Amino acid sequence: MxxxxxxxxxxxxxxxxxxxxxxxxxxxxxxxxxxxxxxxxxxxxxxxxxxxxxxxxxxxxxxxxxxxxxxxxxxxxxxxxxxxxxxxxxxxxxxxxxxxxxxxxxxxxxxxxxxxxxxxxxxxxxxxxxxxxxxxxxxxxxxxxxxxxxxxxxxxxxxxxxxxxxxxxxxxxxxxxxxxxxxxxxxxxxxxxxxxxxxxxxxxxxxxxxxxxxxxxxxxxGGCPAPVPPEGGPFVATIGFSTDPAGEQDVTEFYPGETLHVRVTDVDMEGCVAPMIRVVLRQPRAVVRAFFLARNADGSFTGSYALSGFREGNIQVDILAMCPRNPFGKSILMRRGVIHMNAD
Ligand SMILES: [Ca+2]
Known part of the structure; x- marks a missing residue:
């Protein structure tokens, strides 16, 4: 049907x-x-x-x-x-x-x-x-x-x-x-x-x-619906972790002295007056670091963080959407990724 x-x-x-x-x-x-x-x-x-x-x-x-x-x-x-x-x-x-x-x-x-x-x-x-x-x-x-x-x-x-x-x-x-x-x-x-x-x-x-x-x-x-148009989006976000500020591709291997660039596009925060995106970096036995992305004219969000303070090993990267004046309040975890910091 x-x-x-x-x-x-x-x-x-x-x-x-x-x-x-x-x-x-x-x-x-x-x-x-x-x-x-x-x-x-x-x-x-x-x-x-x-x-x-x-x-x-x-x-x-x-x-x-x-x-x-x-x-x-x-x-x-x-x-x-x-x-x-x-x-x-x-x-x-x-x-x-x-x-x-x-x-x-x-x-x-x-x-x-x-x-x-x-x-x-x-x-x-x-x-x-x-x-x-x-x-x-x-x-x-x-x-x-x-x-x-x-x-x-x-x-x-x-x-x-x-x-x-x-x-x-x-x-x-x-x-x-x-x-x-x-x-x-x-x-x-x-x-x-x-x-x-x-x-x-x-x-x-x-x-x-x-x-x-x-x-x-x-x-x-009664059955499956007729095929819907292909979903080229919308989806939560296209998120690039990168060593490159243009950051279209996902990079997960980093080296000391490099900078993490995060780019979030296609994000849907409809109804949010002042949307914000926060990035939280966690490594075991280290201080949690966090930074906010800047909102660009095209609706994307970008930001970067120098990784000099991290040791060799994995770093958990959480991307959180926040809407401070939203009645729904809480931040939403949009993506959890892991990047790897290599030795010198
Ligand atoms: Ca299905």
């Missing part, structure tokens, strides 16, 4: 995962909400074209910014579960410290759980649990899941599995918030890495800023 034009309406994030951009994910929605790949592996044979594989330990994808503030929204994705032996709860999609779509095994039954609503009336967990004998999640079989959150009276959250309504619940309010959005994990504490990491594959992640109808959900579950 070919996706109708209607399934483009309200689409504010769309990760096809079809192209490997090397550590970043392109957003095919046109909204420029790229993602940062942390550990997940690009696999050519997904549900619709390529997908990402997650190891269940520490893999996840961080969404670069919240694509919507709507209190009516829909999350749709395909997944496989690599192992059904574990009893742990695993997160497919999360936002603001709350898992939006999670699987769990409770009392010999599979469940989908969401914390999209607060003070949920029908659950001691404060979450909407959808547990059913009808939910079968065999290993390594592609499944389509949709979460629909509707800010009605009362607000509701419903799950659809492979196009079928499998239940939901009511709450007192729609949870909105400001912490990050993640595919394949949950960030519970900004001081620690995300947890409840997914084990299996995820493909075709979509977020809509509206409630999809059952017919539209059935259409999404």
């Amino acid at each position: 070919v996706a109708s034009a209607g399934l483009s309406d309200g689409l504010v994030l769309y990760y096809t995962f079809n192209r490997d951009f090397g550590g970043v994910v392109a957003d095919a929605s046109g909204q420029g909400v790229g993602g940062l790949v942390l550990g997940a592996v690009h696999v050519p044979d997904g549900r619709c074209g390529a997908a990402y594989g997650f190891d269940g330990a520490d893999d996840y994808i961080q969404v670069s910014r919240n694509p919507t503030t709507s209190r009516n929204y829909t999350v749709s994705l395909w997944f496989t579960l690599a192992s059904t032996n574990h009893m742990l709860e695993k997160v497919l999609f999360s936002y603001n410290r709350r898992y939006l779509v999670e699987t769990a095994f409770r009392n010999d039954r599979w469940c989908f759980i969401t914390y999209a609503l607060s003070s949920t009336l029908n659950s001691s967990y404060g979450a909407v649990l959808t547990c059913s004998d009808e939910i079968a999640l065999p290993e390594n079989v592609w499944q389509h899941v949709v979460l629909v959150v509707s800010d009605g009276t009362p607000p509701t959250a419903r799950f659809y599995l492979n196009g079928q309504d499998i239940g939901g619940g009511e709450g007192l309010d729609v949870n909105a918030g400001s912490l990050g959005m993640f595919v394949g994990a949950l960030l519970n504490d900004p001081a620690n890495p995300p947890l409840a990491n997914w084990q299996g594959m995820i493909d075709e992640v979509r977020v809509y800023d509206r409630v999809l109808s059952p017919a539209e959900i059935e259409e999404l579950a």
